[in-house]
Amino acid sequence: MTTIEQTLAAKREQHLKELSDWLSIPSVSALSEHKEDMTRTAQWTADQLTTIGLENVEIMPTKGHPVVYGEYLQHDDKPTVLIYGHYDVQPVDPIELWDTPPFEPDIRDNKIYARGATDDKGQTFMHIKALETLKAVHGELPINVKVMIEGEEEIGSPNLDAFVEQYKEKLKADVLVISDTTMIEKGKPTVCYGLRGLAGLQVDLKGAKGDLHSGLYGGGVQNPLHALASLLSSMHDEKGRVTVEGFYDNVIPLMDEEKAAYDALNYDESALIEELKVPELFGEEGYSFLERTWVRPTLEINGMFGGFQGEGIKTVLPAEASAKISCRLVPGQDPDDIVERLDAHIEKHMPKGVTFTTTPFDKGKPFVTPYDHPAIQRAGEALEEVYGEKTAYTRMGGSLPIAETFSEILDLPIVLMGFGLPSENFHAPNEHFHLENFDQGLRAICNYYEKLSKTGLS
């Protein structure tokens, strides 16, 4: 019997040829001039799912770009894996910074360069080819799968909530697998099992009816910039802790074994200082950089503005001042509750002499799959066996609204099995994907689905 490895080796050329074809279609979801390309890409994707032997393959319309769906449901006694990916890509500007054209895939130095190479066509393609390979080797898929590949991830998945809600039954599964994240570092296989949520608001302060001359009114009327600085500085103490009342109340503390796992990663903080060119790292006292960005909630000012911003000085006492504030939330915290607490803090700490309004931004709940869940542990083992390196079990500081959607509506564990590298320029010129991760990732995905077939999810 031919092995997975032999099959993958024999088909490597063809896989890369097919991936290049897919990458050649400029599926930029954000730009209306690519509407035709989006349709072509969806069709190409559907054809692939049919070719590899999935059933009931459909291009399912949404209010925006369609979702491509296919399934294989031949086993009563095997888990059903929902695989999510996206066929749309980021715009390519500034185009002049690309060394080779973004939609003419180029392989050099064992990397494939193209828009979408790592985010997310390259990674989605690996699941498609893993399924094809498993079928070729075993004569059938060892598990049940449902594959959905959307076309609006890069514009914030505006229609995904409604889609998942509408097809709740159709999408029902035992586990969701997504490869749209990065490995913690080159050569270190990574399973991510948690993401932070998001909540925030804009606060707009108003002083006098218009800008005033700081000579005539300065010192006699509250300056909205002073009030804003005072308000914002009241939100952290000097140890980097958020001082909004009750902010940390519902935070689920990190388990000792998780903390130990993070410590064991030996994350190099001094390399990060060097890379970012900061004088030092700074954050909530008592936590490492990884803890601060993975499992601790934050409050960040994303923008702050008022008064004169041009060159030199204009002695104005401005009428208005504003700040945009967002919080990254961790399991236990509720976005609505946090916005309420922010509002209460602002109400309480707003200096005299100004009026204000607040406007909440879109929210996202934090998400975590228990670290000892079999879907997580089997994924880690599958990676470890292929890479020959201990798997890093991580959380990530960013938010993934799609994870929130699936978790809320379908109520299932989520495995984020990323093969990208942070250095691969996703969302930037010269996006690329390391082919050693393409090769090893394909083997690891096959290994994972074989494992799930054997052990199930209990």
Place this chain on the structure above:
Amino acid sequence: MTTIEQTLAAKREQHLKELSDWLSIPSVSALSEHKEDMTRTAQWTADQLTTIGLENVEIMPTKGHPVVYGEYLQHDDKPTVLIYGHYDVQPVDPIELWDTPPFEPDIRDNKIYARGATDDKGQTFMHIKALETLKAVHGELPINVKVMIEGEEEIGSPNLDAFVEQYKEKLKADVLVISDTTMIEKGKPTVCYGLRGLAGLQVDLKGAKGDLHSGLYGGGVQNPLHALASLLSSMHDEKGRVTVEGFYDNVIPLMDEEKAAYDALNYDESALIEELKVPELFGEEGYSFLERTWVRPTLEINGMFGGFQGEGIKTVLPAEASAKISCRLVPGQDPDDIVERLDAHIEKHMPKGVTFTTTPFDKGKPFVTPYDHPAIQRAGEALEEVYGEKTAYTRMGGSLPIAETFSEILDLPIVLMGFGLPSENFHAPNEHFHLENFDQGLRAICNYYEKLSKTGLS
């Protein structure tokens, strides 16, 4: 014989037409794209001085925009009045808040709307027309005059010191008269005998080498906006007092009789609250609004900015944050000393994790003239006779570095005879000038110069 009053009435239309012509030239000294307009304005001004019969009219170059000069020196036994004004104006942003275009003067409700209407083309123009009128009525000017109109007041008069120093002999006079300030309230003639000085700086904070994703780095790297908010909020206590060390050390306390004079003005703070549409006044505890803005030093943030300022949210941890800070200074305070203290405060209170630089702005010393000086008293009487209302002898909160320059180099008394009103939006959109003050002011200026001719300055 035709009287001053009759002549002014007959020429009113023409005066307003000429003023509108002058206001139509966008003489924004701060912006290099208006260089041509500055030259045109200087030429227009020089032509006016020639037209009204001044002699030796010149456009005198400086390293920046030129000074326009003209003189009338026919009397051996009369005082020589140096009249100062400026033909440059502030920028017009935010342009969308103007009801009519800033350089298309519009007269409505007996006010003229345009950038420069009150600050300072409108007020400078009154002196030009007063001289023209006096000459028409008397056949000669009753006093000697030197008129100098500069083009860099709104950018801090960077070349005036050198100019006055160079032409010290040429500019020699018995008194300097400036109309570039405001009346204390509508209908209340005002002579100002003191101004605050100015010192300030920009502070620029730098965090990482570029903007960071707030999900991946938020909470683990100092946010320059947090650092800036903390720094700025450290500069005042909650009672409105400046907390920069030694800031008040050299302030000369207000004399009891001056305080009594200010109290006697019965300044209506509640009317000001109503006018400015602020919920309340706010400033250093223990002082009235007039004291806070006339005789107490201040520290104001004039601009503060960093991060995302567009619509909605961008979850960025910005690399940079900046603030523009200026202090109004009172007699006893030295601008250089204050900038040093600001620098020391910033050094001491800058949070960890960022680097920073400071850049000082142009400075101006505070200035005061004894209020019983004849030049001040005659001015008050001249105003009282025209307005039929007791003159307010005041100080003002604004800075006029030029007053300091003239006082230092030429050593002469200075009369600030302002006809603007605080509500006239100078330095803001919809700047305007009340024409009743244009009319009465013209008569008062004529009256003043006739008085000086009769009584001299002893």
